[in-house]
Amino acid sequence: MLFYKLYKDKDGRKVGFVQGNEACAEAALAAGVRFFAGYPITPSSEIAQVLAEKLPMYGGRFIQMEDEIAAMAAIIGASMTGVKTLTATSGPGFSLKQENIGYACMNEVPCLIVNVQRAGPSTGLPTQVSQGDVMQTRWGTHGDHPIVVYSPCSVEETAELTITAINTSEKYRTPVILLMDETVAHMREKITLPHESEMKLFNRTRATVEPSDFRSFDTRFGDVPPFEPYGNEKGYRFHITGLNHDENGFPTSRQDEVVPYMDRIHRKIYNNLDDIIKVKEWNTDDADFLLIAFGTTVRTCLGAMEKGRKKGLKIGVLQLITVWPFADKVVARLAKKIENIFVVELNMGQIINEVSRAAAGHGKIKGINKYDGVFITPDEILTHLK
Numbered sequence: 417m418l419f420y421k422l423y424k425d426k427d428g429r430k431v432g433f434v435q436g437n438e439a440c441a442e443a444a445l446a447a448g449v450r451f452f453a454g455y456p457i458t459p460s461s462e463i464a465q466v467l468a469e470k471l472p473m474y475g476g477r478f479i480q481m482e483d484e485i486a487a488m489a490a491i492i493g494a495s496m497t498g499v500k501t502l503t504a505t506s507g508p509g510f511s512l513k514q515e516n517i518g519y520a521c522m523n524e525v526p527c528l529i530v531n532v533q534r535a536g537p538s539t540g541l542p543t544q545v546s547q548g549d550v551m552q553t554r555w556g557t558h559g560d561h562p563i564v565v566y567s568p569c570s571v572e573e574t575a576e577l578t579i580t581a582i583n584t585s586e587k588y589r590t591p592v593i594l595l596m597d598e599t600v601a602h603m604r605e606k607i608t609l610p611h612e613s614e615m616k617l618f619n620r621t622r623a624t625v626e627p628s629d630f631r632s633f634d635t636r637f638g639d640v641p642p643f644e645p646y647g648n649e650k651g652y653r654f655h656i657t658g659l660n661h662d663e664n665g666f667p668t669s670r671q672d673e674v675v676p677y678m679d680r681i682h683r684k685i686y687n688n689l690d691d692i693i694k695v696k697e698w699n700t701d702d703a704d705f706l707l708i709a710f711g712t713t714v715r716t717c718l719g720a721m722e723k724g725r726k727k728g729l730k731i732g733v734l735q736l737i738t739v740w741p742f743a744d745k746v747v748a749r750l751a752k753k754i755e756n757i758f759v760v761e762l763n764m765g766q767i768i769n770e771v772s773r774a775a776a777g778h779g780k781i782k783g784i785n786k787y788d789g790v791f792i793t794p795d796e797i798l799t800h801l802k
Contacts, residue, residue, distance in 0.1 A: 418469060422609070430609040436574045436600040437504075439607050440530060441466035443578035444502050446609050448617055449528070450476035451501045453490035455483055455509060458542045459598040460532035463504040484509035488516035488529070495520075495527045496656070498620075498645030500582060504530035507540060510549060510556070517591060518557035523656045524633070524641065524681065526585040526620055528578070533597040533711075535789040544789030545598040547711055547762040553593050554740045560678060562685040564588070564692055565740040567595040569714035571605035577737070579610075583618040584692060588684055589640050595739060597762070599712040599791055627651045632665030633677070639684035685741060694737040695746050699725070703732030705801055706750055706779075708771055709760040710736040712791070717760055719794035720801075729801060739767070744774040751775035760784045760797060 422432040422442065434442070441463045444452075452467040454460075464480070471478045477494075481487040484505055491501035505513060510531045520527055533549045535541035549556075553565045566581050568574040578594060585592040623630055623642040632654035633641045644652035655665035660677065662668045685692065698721060700706065705724070707717040714735045721731040734750060736743055747770075751757060757779045759768040765783045772781050784800045786792045 418466060425608070427611065429611050431606065433604055433606050434571065435462055435602055435604050436568070436571045436596060437462035437532065437602070438466055439571045439575040440504070440578045440594070440596070441470070442607075442609060443575040444528070444582065445470060445474055446615065447500065447579045447582040448619075449500045449502045449582065450474060451491065451494040451499045452476070452503065453479045453481050453487040453494070453501075454503045454505065455481055455487050457484075457506045457509045459534055459601050460504040460506050460530060462601070463530060467502070484512035485516065488513040488520075491527045492516060492520050492523075492525050495525050496646050498643075498648075500526070500586065502528045502530065504532065506532050506534050507536045507549060508538070510552065514557040518559060518561060519658050520591040521557065521561040521563070521681070522658055524589040525591060526589055527591050528581050528585055528594060529591060530594045530596060532601045533595065535787070541789040543598070545712075545762060545791055546787065546789065547597055547713065548766070548787070549595065550710070550739060550761075550763070550766045553595055560682070562590065562682050563593060563740055564590060564685065564738070565593045565595050566694070566737060567710040567739050568600055568737075569710075569712050569735060571600065571603060572607050573737075574600060575607045575609060579615065579617075580694075583616075586620045587618040587640070588688070589620055589643060590685065595711065597711050623652060627653070630654065631663040632656060633661065633663045635663060635680060639680050639687070689741060692738060693741060693743050693746075695743050696735040696737060698733040699730070700732035700734065700750055700754070702730055703754050704730040704756060706732050706734060706754040706757045707760055707797065708734045708736065708747070708757060708767075710739050710767065713760045713762060716792050716794055716797060720797035723794050724798055724801065729798075731801070736767070742770045742774065747771055747774035748776060748778070751778040755779055756801075757781045758784050758797070758800060760792065762792065763787050
């Protein structure tokens with residue numbers, strides 16, 4: 417039984433007072449997700465709860481798997497039939513998904529993985545907040561692989577970024593991670609879902625060649641290969657494997673095939689950074705202090721900015737909406753003009769290393785960190801600045 421209802425406003429948009437997890441599930445349905453596989457784990461379980469009830473109403477399928485490994489495998493398989501897919505988990509479950517996330521990267525399988533962070537390592541603090549998985553989202557699976565990660569700071573932004581993440585996954589034929597945290601997952605705020613006529617939804621590009629000329633990973637049409645689903649009506653046949661493969665999907669160890677493939681799956685992301693990277697800036701034009709954050713710590717930073725400016729401290733805030741790929745150009749630009757930079761994280765210091773790298777010697781960069789499972793406050797940030 418769900419503990420919320422969505423109502424339609426005068427323009428036909430769905431409106432409700434919901435949790436971040438509920439907003440994620442509702443936005444996924446609006447974006448066309450029709451398959452969910454997962455395993456219950458705090459603090460992400462409400463996503464599964466909502467989709468278990470609602471997916472059948474949309475002609476979709478929900479399945480609770482025996483573990484997180486199987487759940488990741490299931491959404492890969494469902495995606496290969498042409499369905500938009502989603503799984504949701506938290507720390508220990510996210511660790512179990514890593515090998516199959518690598519498989520999805522290797523085979524360019526569109527899918528969305530939601531990781532609602534909690535304190536770790538291991539079982540950690542299951543019901544308390546953390547941002548300790550930020551580096552795991554980038555390098556959790558082995559080998560050189562591209563990944564796109566978005567991180568919302570509000571319930572409304574959770575809904576927006578769920579749709580954005582699904583579109584990015586489909587557009588670039590790649591797995592995408594939505595990196596939430598326990599606070600945004602369980603806070604309640606008003607959301608307004610866009611009307612169907614207002615949403616621009618992307619679907620993976622289908623093949624235009626004849627079945628006899630089809631290649632599973634065809635590069636003749638650009639860096640994102642056309643896709644044909646299992647069981648397609650026209651008789652397209654293809655092969656996929658976790659091994660390095662050629663354009664037909666069959667294993668290869670030839671240098672002249674492996675290197676171009678690896679270059680291409682990175683190029684399709686890094687040649688489109690202007691489309692993928694999203695940030696927000698507040699009061700950075702005149703700032704003497706810059707707070708850099710992602711996820712719900714952005715809210716605390718904005719509170720510190722408002723309080724500090726009333727006391728004469730010129731504080732600006734940079735929100736990293738896209739965590740990966742990293743917003744190098746934005747950080748470099750701001751670091752050249754703002755000397756005092758503080759990176760606010762609910763961990764022992766992870767994204768600060770990327771900020772230091774991007775700043776390239778400009779600015780004085782320090783971390784403001786908390787990792788006891790309790791949310792940081794604006795006053796704690798101001799104490800560090802003083």
